[in-house]
Amino acid sequence: MDYTTLGRTGLRVSVAGLGCGGFSRLGLSTGGNEASAIGIIHAALDLGVNLLDTAAPYGTEGVVGKALKGVPRDKVVVATKSSVIRGGERWTPERVVASLDNSLRELGIDCIDVFQLHAVPPAGYDYVRDTIAPVLLKQKERGKFRFLGITETAPNDLEHQMLLRAVPDGMWDVAMLAFHMMNQNTREKLFPATLQHRVGTLLMFAVRSIFARADRVAETMRELAAAGKVPRWLADTPDPLGFLIHPGGATSLTDAAYRYVRHEPGVDVVLFGTGDRAHLRSNIESILRPPLPEADRNRLKELFSHLRGVGLIAPSPQPSAAANKGATS
Numbered sequence: 404m405d406y407t408t409l410g411r412t413g414l415r416v417s418v419a420g421l422g423c424g425g426f427s428r429l430g431l432s433t434g435g436n437e438a439s440a441i442g443i444i445h446a447a448l449d450l451g452v453n454l455l456d457t458a459a460p461y462g463t464e465g466v467v468g469k470a471l472k473g474v475p476r477d478k479v480v481v482a483t484k485s486s487v488i489r490g491g492e493r494w495t496p497e498r499v500v501a502s503l504d505n506s507l508r509e510l511g512i513d514c515i516d517v518f519q520l521h522a523v524p525p526a527g528y529d530y531v532r533d534t535i536a537p538v539l540l541k542q543k544e545r546g547k548f549r550f551l552g553i554t555e556t557a558p559n560d561l562e563h564q565m566l567l568r569a570v571p572d573g574m575w576d577v578a579m580l581a582f583h584m585m586n587q588n589t590r591e592k593l594f595p596a597t598l599q600h601r602v603g604t605l606l607m608f609a610v611r612s613i614f615a616r617a618d619r620v621a622e623t624m625r626e627l628a629a630a631g632k633v634p635r636w637l638a639d640t641p642d643p644l645g646f647l648i649h650p651g652g653a654t655s656l657t658d659a660a661y662r663y664v665r666h667e668p669g670v671d672v673v674l675f676g677t678g679d680r681a682h683l684r685s686n687i688e689s690i691l692r693p694p695l696p697e698a699d700r701n702r703l704k705e706l707f708s709h710l711r712g713v714g715l716i717a718p719s720p721q722p723s724a725a726a727n728k729g730a731t732s
């Protein structure tokens with residue numbers, strides 16, 4: 404495993420972080436059970452992952468807590484989140500503090516390393532900064548968490564407006580943001596600011612659902628070509644991103660997706676979510692491999708850097724996930 408420093412927090416973190424939400428929720432949304440989810444966490448820790456990202460709405464804090472029993476507390480960086488604006492409703496500071504207290508209980512720890520406000524929309528930022536953050540910073544003084552973070556709502560904030568305001572504000576030590584091969588504007592828009600202010604970054608959406616499924620890539624290319632947003636030839640092949648896979652290049656689409664984001668200046672931790680042990684291992688291997696060849700990166704830039712909002716949401720609800728109330732990613 405490679406380790407890096409999470410911005411100005413000074414925390415030493417693995418460059419691969421286990422996402423405990425997303426479509427898999429450690430496998431709980433894809434047919435797994437508590438024991439297999441705990442097994443995924445232990446396998447990740449055994450491979451050197453030391454950052455776990457969960458959230459109250461994921462419904463995985465309890466599993467993370469059980470997995471952490473017996474693990475020395477200083478060996479793992481625990482990040483979790485509270486909702487703050489959900490379904491248009493603004494949560495009161497008391498409700499957010501209650502969520503923090505519940506996270507501590509579920510996780511079975513005395514102090515959370517990174518406590519994040521989840522999916523904050525641009526229009527809600529003033530409320531979060533002026534009404535919620537001051538109350539939370541008092542909870543931080545009481546030792547309930549070490550660093551405050553904030554996460555963007557990528558599909559609803561394509562120009563990163565919320566984080567562009569939050570990053571210079573000084574109270575957010577960590578930002579969770581979206582970036583991937585077909586969602587590239589984070590590079591010019593946001594990373595210069597996070598680097599300047601030394602805000603630690605947790606990267607979501609490297610693969611999401613789009614790069615885990617070749618059929619979804621092909622379908623997306625057909626839609627984009629029909630809208631005149633990508634060249635026609637990308638719609639006329641069943642494997643439009645096949646040019647990335649070659650000797651000396653990526654070994655698979657997910658390998659390309661993880662290597663693409665990992666080496667971007669400004670990316671500290673690449674989050675990946677899985678309920679599958681083989682995926683866990685191969686994802687970590689990909690995150691540890693060298694960058695994609697420069698020619699491939701240039702081609703991705705040329706073809707896709709103008710796109711916005713591609714591949715950020717699931718095509719349709721996954722039945723097992725939709726049935727589970729903890730399925731919010």
Ligand SMILES: NC(=O)c1ccc[n+]([C@@H]2O[C@H](COP(=O)([O-])OP(=O)(O)OC[C@H]3O[C@@H](n4cnc5c(N)ncnc54)[C@H](OP(=O)(O)O)[C@@H]3O)[C@@H](O)[C@H]2O)c1
Pocket residue numbers: 421422423424425426427428430433456457521522554555556579606607608609610611612615657674675676677678679681682683685686732
């Ligand atoms: N703050 C927010 O609003 C927010 C939103 C979304 C996500 N997140 C965070 O980011 C983490 C990552 O979530 P994400 O939405 O980016 O997506 P993700 O959970 O990483 O999704 C990856 C998808 O691809 C599959 N997959 C993973 N590795 C694969 C491989 N090697 N080959 C084929 N399929 C593979 C996974 O299913 P398998 O189980 O089959 O591997 C899963 O369905 C989350 O767990 C969460 O911590 C935060």
